[in-house]
Amino acid sequence: MLRLRGPAATPACLRCGTEAKPGVTFCRRCGLPVGAPPPQYADLPICPVCYQEAEPDGRLPSLAHPAARLAMPDHVAEHDLHPVGDDDLLESLRVGDRIRIGRWLAPFDVVRRYLVTGAVDGGRRRQMEHDAIVTAMTQIARWGVGAELFGDQPEWQEARAAVAELMERYHRR
Numbered sequence: 001m002l003r004l005r006g007p008a009a010t011p012a013c014l015r016c017g018t019e020a021k022p023g024v025t026f027c028r029r030c031g032l033p034v035g036a037p038p039p040q041y042a043d044l045p046i047c048p049v050c051y052q053e054a055e056p057d058g059r060l061p062s063l064a065h066p067a068a069r070l071a072m073p074d075h076v077a078e079h080d081l082h083p084v085g086d087d088d089l090l091e092s093l094r095v096g097d098r099i100r101i102g103r104w105l106a107p108f109d110v111v112r113r114y115l116v117t118g119a120v121d122g123g124r125r126r127q128m129e130h131d132a133i134v135t136a137m138t139q140i141a142r143w144g145v146g147a148e149l150f151g152d153q154p155e156w157q158e159a160r161a162a163v164a165e166l167m168e169r170y171h172r173r
Contacts, residue, residue, distance in 0.1 A: 011034050013030060013058075015038035018072075050079065050084050050116060086169065090111075111166075115167060132159040133159055140167075145167075
């Protein structure tokens with residue numbers, strides 16, 4: 001059940017996005033009062049599903065009700081009704097912390113972030129592993145799916161085709 005901002009909303013810290021347990025008035029992670037606006041210098045929480053950063057008030061716009069503003073736990077719960085793509089497909093291709101795309105293995109988190117946001121980025125404080133799939137994602141992000149590149153290698157072409165097929169299947173949902 002989706003709860004919107006107000007007395008029925010999930011109590012949460014607006015600085016770090018941690019859900020507060022009943023009766024707790026201060027965040028156990030960052031020490032701010034639950035529901036208090038985050039300081040201007042704070043790193044705001046990022047949704048683990050859609051990778052959207054919270055706005056300066058620590059909330060995100062609702063996907064179901066555009067005028068509503070949600071704390072992170074409610075925003076994440078809303079993704080059950082509004083998925084960003086076919087995560088079941090990605091899980092079926094998963095091999096540990098990597099994903100099999102065609103004959104290649106690539107870091108799962110990097111590939112999922114790319115499919116959701118279109119950005120080839122390891123995220124905050126993460127190193128990105130360079131391999132054929134990550135190179136293919138970079139090339140698609142820069143030049144598009146059907147680009148013919150000078151000095152292109154057959155493995156890169158195959159990897160771009162595999163990533164393009166996965167992108168099409170992932171966003172079909």
